[in-house]
Amino acid sequence: MFNRNNLPSMPNPFGGRSDGSPRPPARDGYARPGQQDTRMGGGYPEPPAYRDSPPRMSAQPQHPPGGDGRGLQLRPVRSPGGNQFAMANWAAVSPQNFRPSRDGSDLYVMINNNFVLTARPHDGCPQGEIGLTDAQRTWIGVTIGPQEIVQVQPYDPFRAGEQTLGSIDAEVGFATNKKTTDVPYDQDELAKQFTRNFENQVLAPGQVLLMDFKNVPLRCTIRTIKRVDLSMEKAEVSSAPTTSDPRARGILIPQTTVDWFKDNRTDIKLKASNRRPAANSIIQPDFKFQDMGIGGLDNEFSAIFRRAFASRIFPPGLVDKLGIQHVRGILLYGPPGTGKTLIARQIGKMLNAREPKIINGPEVLNKYVGQSEENVRKLFADAEKEYKEKGDESGLHIIIFDELDAVCKQRGSGAGGGTGVGDSVVNQLLSKLDGVDQLNNILLIGMTNRMDMIDEALLRPGRLEVKVEISLPDEHGRQQILSIHTNKMRTSGVMDRDVDLAELARLTKNFSGAEISGLVKAASSFAFSRHVKVGTMAGIKDDVENLKVNRQDFFNALDEVKPLFGVAEEELSSRIRGGIIHYSPLIDNILAEGQLCVTKIKQPVSENSNPLHSAILFGPRSSGKTALAAKIAIDSEFPFVKLLTAEDMVGFGDMQKVAHIDKIFRDAYKSPLSIVVIDSIELLVDWNPIGPRFSNPVLAALKVLIHKQPPKNRRLLILATTSKRTELQQLDIFEDFDDEIAVPNVNTQQELAHVLQSSGAFSEQDQQRTMYEIARYMADNRRTDVGVGIKKVLDSIEIARKDPDVAGSDDSQWNGLSYKARMQETAGFMKAQEVEKVVEAKV
DSSP: OOOGGGOSSSOOTTSSOTTOOOOOOOTTSOOOTTSOBTTTTBOOOOOGGGTTOOOOOOOSSOOOTTTOSOOEEEEEEEOTTHHHHHHHTEEEEOTTTSOOOTTOOOEEEEETTTEEEEEEEOTTSOTTEEEEOHHHHHHHTOOOSTTOOEEEEEOOTTTTTOOEEEEEEEEEEESSSSOOOOSOEEHHHHHHHHHHHSTTOEEOTTOEEEEEETTEEEEEEEEEEEEEEOOTTOSSOEEOOOBOOTTOOEEOOTTOEEEEEEOTTSOOOEEOOSSSOOTTOSBOTTOOTGGGTOOSOHHHHHHHIIIIIHHHHSOHHHHHHHTOOOOOEEEEEOSTTSSHHHHHHHHHHHBSSSOOEEEEHHHHOOSSTTHHHHHHHHHHHHHHHHHHHHGGGSOOEEEEEESGGGTOBOTTSOTTTTSSHHHHHHHHHHHHHHSSSOOSSEEEEEEESOGGGBOGGGGSTTSSOEEEEOOOOOHHHHHHHHHHHTHHHHHHTOBOTTOOHHHHHHHOTTOOHHHHHHHHHHHHHHHHHTTBOTTOSSOBOGGGGGOOBOHHHHHHHHHHOOOTTSBOHHHHHGGGTTOOOOOSHHHHHHHHHHHHHHHHHHSOSSTTSOSEEEEEEEOSTTSSHHHHHHHHHHHTTOSEEEEEOGGGGTTOOHHHHHHHHHHHHHHHTTSSEEEEEEOOHHHHTTOBTTTTBOOHHHHHHHHHHHHOOOOTTOEEEEEEEESOHHHHHHTTOGGGSSEEEEOOOBOSHHHHHHHHHHHTOSOHHHHHHHHHHHHHHHHHTTOOOOOBOHHHHHHHHHHHHTOTTTTTOOGGGOOHHHHHHHHHHHSTTSOHHHHHHHHHHHO
16 A cells, blocks of 8 residues: 655655646746646646646647547658667657657657557658557557557546556566576566656557666566556555556556566576575466366366465575475375376466476386486476575476376386386486486376276375376366366357356266367267258258257257266166056165165264165065165166176186275265265175185174265265175174164065066056955965065066057966966965966966
8 A cells, every 4th residue: 555654855756846836837937737838828626636746748649638639640650769769668759749848858659549659759750650669560550561550649647547556467588599697687677777767658568668677678578457546635546457458558657566587488597585486486477277278177276376386486585494395295196087197288378487397207118228317307307406596596497297097106016017117217206306316397297097906106205296186076176177168169160058157067977178178079069960961961041040059959968978987877777667656665664774874974963974884685585675775776867876786797706806996985075965876795705604614804894884974064974785794794794884874675475566566567457456366375285475676576577568469468368378378477485386386277
């Protein structure tokens, strides 16, 4: 904030008296703000914020303040003022067009009603021309030619109400491509020289100025400005927000703060001051991640900036007081397709530093002895050389290491084909990151999908100490990514209005950024297919100009593109083909208890609640345990649901089974809400009653994973099924589950009748006849319970439904064989000879 009371001894920024006394009238007779214009016979009222303004220009022809007149039509030419005008940012005008002021005060002109420059009359500039430097012509966007004409008119920034500049962000570099010096430039000295050179000039974002600093020509580009309303009658100053709008302007005064940033096109070095951070700051002030094509990673980038970059933008003196060193390594890990490599490709856009070195892990390895280690040393050679020469004033060297797990596996694991080259590469990398000769000007960014494979020594503090998980995006992140990938569709008008990105974000649970990109491509392909002529692969309809990607295209794409870490809907749905038949109140109780388990995970009561819960469904074979578990999992609407069965591991050895089970659980940890359904757990452990025999490694792995807590902000529900409760109790795994849910058979005749009715395979008369025969059989055998698994009943009904002698027949067409088949398949618990007796009695 500016405070007038803090500047008692400073000269008036606009050339007036520092004690606030009125300035004398101008010798040329032109009125200053607040004075009467004696020559013109009138005057303008004094602007309150500019009581001590410099003399108004003495230029002909006169126009209202602010440059509202049409002005003159002048032809731009090369500036005749040479280096003096170029370094002072002056435009040269003809004395015949603009009469010089008698006191030598500068003129202000507005070009093309937008660009304001300070001008000086020059005898070498003919009438009808205006001399502009290369930098001025580039900024204004004009060229030199006989047909080029610009509008030029006098301009009074003080009467136009132009505000002063509170602060400027400017980019500085050498004006020539030739490297001038390696000595760092003090940014405070640069700021003083800048304000001294261009004091009282009107500056705007995007403007390029040349400045002579210690006989070295520098190019300065205005990035952003912050204007303030400086009132001499008020002690405080009201400020406007920082802007990069090229239409915004402000007047430079000695109190304006100038913050410098390095021009990446040159090798200029800027020295930090104790007041401000180094202008070699690696983060550009105006970058946006969405402009880089990266969405859904706001929290991750905040963590990266806080840990790795924050200390590098603060003054070195403050960092020295803390006694800390900069972070030298970051590890980005997470599932494939979440944006780790995309960050590597776009990292240069967010850094105000030299171009990062990007290397893929497999490229390091070489068949020649010692060459792999040499490749690692080459990555750090430039940083070592510069650090020896300049020390802490050295610029930041960034090394991006993709697929880090390819060369940095655990030492002693045999990586590298048994030659030991893998261990040597790891040792070489460790010594460069945190060896005897430590470098403080490097930042290694490693990326991997398998952090568990990387050597632990590489992950300790001082090396890759910042570990950031680039996980699957949440709903807000998915909407950002969809907005990025559909931006061109929306701006070009080829996306239909019925497409709702918020709706698509809700439907794309567990989609990675790469999979969302694939979804947009698939939707586009469906839109293309509507404009292809029938019967041809290359013919295009005439209405292709009306191509639109609509909502239905995205819904068709959702059926085609499935996330890698998603819900195994097809596999789960195959376990409940006929749906859930509520033949007993116990079925409702089981589903309610399963829903309670889901609620415990989905909506934790408190932050200290357990993020892990497990339940096992046990009961006789074919009682529908897997179907009920699949129903609970699908109804949960969790983004990740995986079915773990013995079918997926046929032919696997014990260690292969353990690795497969571990991978499924690790995939589950990557989603915020996950369910793992373990079907027939006794088959996974190879239980065999002869012996008995089981797989101890698989059993041990399951026991560990059932109790293993998921990572932070991850919640996991485990549902298991078994028909060997007693055996699992002997294996000491049954009691490891938090909940035990019993699943019964179809026990009563009423339950069986409900199943027959729900199946739709029986007419009411057939159902009564069937149940009558079953009741007779049960009475003759003194049985009270049916005791049949629901799966067996449904399979029997399905076979009876497909019997050609029964399908479509009525009572008069029934014969003994068809009736026997119907009874035998429906009442699967009967023995064949007993069914035969019933059939014979009926016939």
